[in-house]
Amino acid sequence: MLLQISEPDSPAPPRERKRAAGIDLGTTHSLVASVPQSVATVLPDENGRVLLPSVVRYGEAGEVTVGYGALPWLARDVTNTIASVKRLMGRGLADLGDARHFPYHWAETSGMVRLKTCAGEKNPVEISAEILKALRVRAETQAGGALEGVVVTVPAYFDDAQRQATKEAARLAGLNVLRLLNEPTAAAIAYGLDHGAEGVYVVYDLGGGTFDVSILRLSRGVFEVLATHGDSALGGDDFDHRVFCWILETANLPPLAAEDVRLLLMIARNAKETLTQHETAPVVTTLSTGLRVELTLTAEIFTEITEHLVQKTLMPLKRALRDAKLSIEDIKGVVLVGGATRMPQIRHAVADFFKQPPLVNLNPDEVVALGAAIQANALVGNRSLDSGEDWLLLDVTPLSLGLETMGGLVEKIVPRNAGIPLTRAQDFTTFKDGQTALAIHVVQGEREKVADCRSLARFELRGIPPMVAGAARIRIVFQIDADGLLSVSAREQTTGVEASVVVKPSYGLDENEITRMLEDSMAHARDDMQARALVETQVEADQLIELTQHALAEDGDLLNDAERSAIDAALEELAQRRQGQELNALRLALAKANSATAEFAGRRMNRSVQKALTGKRVDQVSGIRNQTVENG
Template sequence: MAKFSIDLQAGNVKEDEAVSSRGQLIVGIDLGTTNSLVAHVADGRAIAVAGEDGKNVLVPSIVHFTEDGDILVGDEAREKLLTAPERTIYSVKRLLGKSYGDLKKFSERFGYRIIDEDEDRLVKIAVPGADGKDRYYSPIELSGHILRHLKQRIEAELGQEVSRAVITVPAYFNDAQRQATRDAGKLAGLDVLRIVNEPTASSLAYGIGLKETDEGRTIAVYDLGGGTFDVSILRIEQGIFEVLSTNGDTFLGGDDLDQAIVDHWTKEQQLELNSAEERGAIRLEAERAKKALSTEEVYRSEDGKFSLDRTTAENLFAPLVERTLASCARAMKDADLTPEDIDHVIMVGGSTRVPLIKQRVGDFFGKAVNDSLDPDQVVALGAAIQADVLAGNQKDVLLLDITPLSLGIETVGGLMDPIIARNSKVPTRVGRKYTTSMDGQKNLKVAVYQGERDMVADNRKLGEFILSDIPPMPAGIPQIEIQFYLDADGILRVKAMEHRSGQSQSVTIKSQYGITEEEMAEMLLDSLANAEGDMAARALVEARNEANNVLLSTKKFLEQNQSWLSEDQVQAIEREALKLAKAVAGTDKDAINQALQELNDFTTPLAHEALDRNVAAAMKGSSATELDE
């Protein structure tokens, strides 16, 4: 079989040519919930890079902001979990691409504050500053700090600059979460060449599916990390990876095993954990117990206050393990397979070291599990192998055609919203829903852009069209779906449709790749060089957009509820709204977020009262009607 590579300019697969990045260093990164690590291939072998101690390859996925404004990442940040939990952010991966509504019921688990009263918007994390004012960070910014730390680690190890990477994500990550991961990499100064599914990386680490000549195999990848669980069923044939099914739980992992121990000790000793420091201390003690009981029969804390035996621990863990096996059963059903159809069972994630888990997974699939590689490192090692493939150093590997630059549309404030991410396989079809920003809006301009910058002014415009005759409705009510279809010939078709009315419009763009390789490279370099400034500009525009929406809603609220609002309440709302409007006119996104939060804090109780009044009025009207009947 012929060898293939990617021609990034033409977007075609060519035979027997080296890829453009041949011989260059490309690293593999596992951006994990609990720990992250970076790896590369040297002398044909994938190696995870350790820190200054030369031993520990794991970097805790934790970011701490000191009172002086310094940023600590990894082990240094981990030490602050007990002393300054409100400024120490962990489990960032759980927040990527999530809205406040997604996380509201879990917010008490975190020692830090998740802010966003609008349940449909992406979360923000509030960190108190030395001046008493909060600073607001997105999960993308926090992940960027972790990735930058990994970048610096491998640069120190190898003594050379690293600017290209492959980053892994769970197979179930949606488009928003994958794009957030790409944005975090760009913010860290990394050109993310490929986003790879973690089960695919794990298979590569075990050498499964690496060569085109490999016989077809069906693989089950059981991945239980610190904060997430997923099981993926893959069919691998001649170097092609197909995910047949995936299942799991984004809020089930080693953290929950720790919590089971915490709950046991709390109940056993009738403890009252009243502070974040107390909750953090017992959680770390539980983690030590879990790890010790993987090799020992009994654990006792240094101060003798806490003890646990393996049998009790396994009884505590059993319901959680059974939840993972239920996910395995659903994944097998979705793939229309039985355990006998599985050739290999690969164990990934540090939590799979628990003996009960290995035993129960082996029993479920009816075969011994493969855990010969370090479960903490296997994903990063596989990512490094994929990176080496992209660098042209692996032979007999099929690389599918990809699109070289992101394709997206302009949104409010001149932002670029990527719909088809750079290096997506083609052909591909991606859809995303939008709405109007003004009451009674009848027309919507869809402007299509190509590039990696956050503002459309810095990208290349490909075309535009108008979706007209939208039925006049309040802002936010119309449901407009934008679909991008990119075929194997590099022809982009864009369609917009308003679902309530059925109105639609489309355009075909044939000149998507009409730039030289030098121009494309310059666009990529510009996106890296301006990543931090672009991210700051995007954050400011997003804060302004959110604030303007709230100001509009506040104006409507005052108009609709003036009959019962007191003069003092009206004046207070107008005062907070004026403060927010002044902040919007400035360039400090944290000041906008602070003013926004203060307005929300004041108006939320009033909004609840307005809802109660409306419900009461509706019930009264309903009762009257029923009496008349």
């Protein structure tokens, strides 16, 4: 007998909606959003406030206060009340060039910074987790149950250490991270889906402490990031700091107590925000010493003292355009994101740069969280319930990744703005006879020399069986997942000896390091290129000389006297040029020596093939693959 389980024509039973949320973990404030009924919405607290100040206070009795409740303590209990913790994510104490400028008590540690508070030592991951917990409670209360998962946003320009730290913080807060999403990409999703945008758009995202610019192509439901650039230590905070310095100078204030520094920074921020709507802002307060400050900040002065900060955002715009191979005429619209883009001088600078007014018909504070919520909703599979159209998100990795090679140079394995996820393999070999280990040093950054890039991880491939130099074939594989997180593995191909590491650096780039690296890379690009070309050509020259001498000793009988002396002469000239600093002369000598030895190399190849055919296995005589043809 047949049991009819369901009517063939009846609709499928309704699937239950899964609870998901998007979280924007910001420098100044954080938000949570969700998609309760096919439309994304930011979730307010019980007092109707959407923004949660990213401030955490540890109390004497062990209580933790997050958000508005912690604000009054900012200037009263400086060392136990932490603001802008995002700036410390994935950073080591040694990296914080300006550690003294923070009002905190630092604990001695070699890893990520730790702050001494009355509740014990706390690191930025733990502090961020408190903010995330508060948002989790808000979302779960309103959703009526535990969250299946969340999407947490990060600045597109965050490096590996900062991303790892953010993911750790979410885990610590008891959240299942579905995806780390780049903030400008999140904004593009929210904007693009809402406005049915098609074409190439720029997202200019100036937050409290970070600056990102992303260029995306939006077409038929595909959000393709073409290039991203930024500055992970530039934001609204820096504008506050400029005003703070202006107050110090103008009022001619003596060195201040930590409480007064905080107080003046808050006054400075208020003045900055006032100037968004008004032409002047009062700067009036009384310091703990009883000293009275009464000043007026005009829009004109504010624009003048922050001009260089505005200019600093333009270089990443230019570089992103270049990496995307686009010009200003190709840009259909510019979306402004982040509270700091409310400043009129930013809007003017962006309009001037792109020769079109930016799009401001969305809330710059909320758009990132909304995009994250839409993505989270899609990832848990609710999208089909909302009969929304399918869309696809294709992102990139912001910074180049490479390995240290001979001469302290960086061999780039993954260029910046490469599409993720990705896997890149490159073969290396040993350079000494009998070498049994290979040190692998993974770096991130745009400069040519290892010393100028960020060190991410070091590991060693051991147990390589002793072979002659150049016989081992070591394949190093870089993998970046959809969260932008890196893992690296190494494997000796002939024997299968393996070593791998998930790159989890204990701390990330210094506050100013990426900025400095970028500025340096502009300033030094010329020296770098020269220096690199010279070192590379010298290494090449050395190799050719050594190889040829070795070959002459072995197979010199293949040459007649005239041929032999031609090679000797070419080698001698090359050796001489090798000692100098003249790049072009060295290149020419190298080209000559290469062509002088080409015929000899051919004859040797014939001889070795004959040898191989008379006994040896071919795989014993074939050489290791050389990654690149050195012809520069």
